[in-house]
Amino acid sequence: MQKIIFAEDPEKTLWWRLGYFKNLDRVIPLIRASHNSDDNAKKQARQIRYCIEQAEEYFQAATDVSVATQPLLLYYGMASLAWALILFKKTGDYALDRQKPGHQDHGLTRPILNYGDRNLDLRKVLEAIHTTVPPLITGHQNVNELRGTFGLLFAVAQHEPVSVKVFRQKGIVTESTSRVMPVAEMTTKPDDLTGATLSLGRLLLEVPDMASPFGAVVSQHFRKPNLLRCNQLI
Secondary structure, three states, rough: OOOOOOOOOOOHHHHHHHHHHHHHHHHHHHHHHHHOOOHOOOOOOOOHHHHHHHHHHHHHHOOOOOOHHHHHHHHHHHHHHHHHHHHHHHHHOOOOOHOOOOOOOOOOOOOOHHHHHHHOOOOHHHHHHHEOOOOOOEEEHHHHHOOHHHHHHHHHHHOOEEEEEEEEOOEEEEEEEEEEEEEEHHHHHOHHHHHEEHHHHHHHHHHHHHHHHHHHOOOOOOOOOOEEEEEEOO
């Protein structure tokens, strides 16, 4: 389903729409219907609300500090949003207080960047920063899963077609531009990612909103990512 949303302040509108999932009376029935179970629905809904509230405060705090601190706040804000999605999609076995040890970390190795690379151009810096996907773990219900938050987000990530139209006012003239987000299909299995080395450039290009600002700089330098297959809507 596609919706056209008119917004003078897109960021404010996004947080307002995420506020829907802070309402327990709305979210509890959705969880019950999704999992065909009444177990843990109330707790899941409360934890989703906490994650969204925390994310919003992280992003707000990031606007009040310098670049020395902003990346850390933005990271934790994104991690909180990731957990809100995981909690909504997964069953009660994946609640914040029921995580197995293998899911209590980020799920990727510490990124590596040599100090001498800091003066390279953007393309080479994005290529130089890389992380490795650890081996699979035995997760919930004895199913092999990728580790940590990364693994859980990988398991629940789904992309739907979204049409975005941006309006800009120039004097008495209103200009509009349309953008259709791509449809993405998960083509990679957890086994295929185990032990893989992922560069920051590759990870950025997997996310349409992140890839577009960097696209002009890195598109000719990185091969098309194969974690997801993207088909442009016509």
